Amino acid sequence: MLLATAMVTKAQTRYLDEVFSDVTIDTTIQYGENYEFFTGFQQLKPLVMDVYYPTGDTATNRPVVLLSHNGSFLPEALTAQALGFCFKGRRDSSMVELCKRFARRGYVAISFDYRLGWNATSSDPEVRAKTIIQAVYRAMQDSKGLIRYLRSTHTNGNQWGIDPSKIVLGGSNSGAYAALAANSLNDTTELNQSKFVGTGGRFIQQDTIGDFEGFGGLQNHDNYTGFSSAYNVTLALGGAVGDTSWIQAGEGPVIAFHGSNETLTPYNTGIVVTSTGQPVIEVSGAGDFMPVYNRLGCNNSFSPNNFPEGPANRQNSVFTQSYEGLYPFHGQSFEPWNWYSCSLSINPFATKAKANLYIDTIMDYTAPRLYKQLIDNSYEGPTGIFEAKNDISMSVYPNPANNYLTVKVAGEQKPMASLQLVDITGRVVSEVKDVDAYTTSVNVAELVNGIYTLNVKLTDGNTAARRIAVHK
Numbered sequence: 180m181l182l183a184t185a186m187v188t189k190a191q192t193r194y195l196d197e198v199f200s201d202v203t204i205d206t207t208i209q210y211g212e213n214y215e216f217f218t219g220f221q222q223l224k225p226l227v228m229d230v231y232y233p234t235g236d237t238a239t240n241r242p243v244v245l246l247s248h249n250g251s252f253l254p255e256a257l258t259a260q261a262l263g264f265c266f267k268g269r270r271d272s273s274m275v276e277l278c279k280r281f282a283r284r285g286y287v288a289i290s291f292d293y294r295l296g297w298n299a300t301s302s303d304p305e306v307r308a309k310t311i312i313q314a315v316y317r318a319m320q321d322s323k324g325l326i327r328y329l330r331s332t333h334t335n336g337n338q339w340g341i342d343p344s345k346i347v348l349g350g351s352n353s354g355a356y357a358a359l360a361a362n363s364l365n366d367t368t369e370l371n372q373s374k375f376v377g378t379g380g381r382f383i384q385q386d387t388i389g390d391f392e393g394f395g396g397l398q399n400h401d402n403y404t405g406f407s408s409a410y411n412v413t414l415a416l417g418g419a420v421g422d423t424s425w426i427q428a429g430e431g432p433v434i435a436f437h438g439s440n441e442t443l444t445p446y447n448t449g450i451v452v453t454s455t456g457q458p459v460i461e462v463s464g465a466g467d468f469m470p471v472y473n474r475l476g477c478n479n480s481f482s483p484n485n486f487p488e489g490p491a492n493r494q495n496s497v498f499t500q501s502y503e504g505l506y507p508f509h510g511q512s513f514e515p516w517n518w519y520s521c522s523l524s525i526n527p528f529a530t531k532a533k534a535n536l537y538i539d540t541i542m543d544y545t546a547p548r549l550y551k552q553l554i555d556n557s558y559e560g561p562t563g564i565f566e567a568k569n570d571i572s573m574s575v576y577p578n579p580a581n582n583y584l585t586v587k588v589a590g591e592q593k594p595m596a597s598l599q600l601v602d603i604t605g606r607v608v609s610e611v612k613d614v615d616a617y618t619t620s621v622n623v624a625e626l627v628n629g630i631y632t633l634n635v636k637l638t639d640g641n642t643a644a645r646r647i648a649v650h651k
């Protein structure tokens with residue numbers, strides 16, 4: 180899925196555009212250690228990461244993007260043998276690709292492992308619920324430990340030339356659960372809800388598992404005391420929060436992507452199920468947690484802007500507004516931005532070419548928001564996000580489109596009067612009249628895959644044309 184890009188030549192801007200061609204990768208760097216589930220918390224497990232950065236770059240104040248992988252909080256060997264999945268941990272396809280793309284934009288990007296393990300096959304629903312929330316909690320602790328490690332390196336030679344005041348914490352699916360928890364789970368009263376309490380009391384006992392920052396507890400090893408684990412932005416690819424009540428005003432901004440048809444991690448609020456169909460615990464996906472972040476003002480720092488918007492939410496034929504920071508992939512399920520080395524039943528049509536189209540959208544939607552948050556808070560829109568033709572500034576996204584195409588003209592112009600989609604034979608296949616709006620959507624769900632010309636006419640008579648693709 181590719182968002183609108185400029186049809187006019189524009190200057191390349193670091194952090195917005197890929198200004199570097201080569202990426203250097205430092206692999207298997209140990210950033211800490213901690214006690215792991217599979218040894219009964221009796222042995223320390225090394226925590227490792229791969230670091231991506233632009234080759235030849237001499238900057239010493241680079242923002243850092245941290246990404247944690249998918250995998251249902253289970254080790255690769257177990258998911259491969261028991262379930263036939265082919266997750267690859269910190270070297271999973273989308274993690275590698277996203278890190279390279281951030282590095283080519285000038286960031287330091289890190290794909291990292293975290294502690295795994297929970298009783299996914301237990302016949303006791305309380306055990307399943309308890310151990311999965313503990314797995315998320317431990318991954319959250321390890322994520323914060325990595326942030327502290329990076330701050331320690333900054334005071335000890337700054338090996339990767341980072342700016343410790345500019346950190347993004349994100350992940351895909353399981354990794355996104357941990358990143359979202361790091362942003363919103365910070366008060367012990369948030370763990371008092373009945374779904375987080377069982378026969379033995381609260382599922383999270385901090386005297387055993389440690390506190391929110393990853394200190395204390397019998398099952399936890401303190402990593403890098405004396406450093407802050409605060410960060411700036413959460414980037415959630417397909418994750419969920421344990422409960423929307425965790426979200427409070429003043430917590431950090433969030434950028435989220437989610438397939439609207441995903442069932443393993445529900446787009447709205449629902450029960451997480453294992454790959455074998457067993458219910459685990461109720462969580463809230465991006466369709467429900469992002470409206471809360473917006474209502475509480477957590478994403479206000481992204482505004483005002485002229486950035487690409489996510490398409491309006493469309494669930495069960497009900498249309499709702501588009502929320503700042505949320506990009507729903509309508510009609511898609513598990514991780515459409517990923518591809519795999521084997522046939523994966525939860526995403527059977529995944530290919531590298533298809534996944535990279537979704538990563539195009541993730542980067543084009545995310546990059547300007549991170550630029551505004553980390554680099555220049557006065558920034559309201561990249562020079563090239565609007566195409567300029569016949570004096571009309573217009574953005575069209577996603578491109579390729581599969582269900583709906585959003586068309587937006589800049590506010591200093593007249594609103595749109597009409598739109599047409601024309602196929603390669605010159606036949607008008609779709610037309611919208613009497614638009615009288617600056618933003619509108621065009622239904623392309625019934626069109627066959629291919630290239631079309633979008634003709635736009637404003638109320639003052641000005642016109643513009645744009646080539647778009649439909650790909651399902």
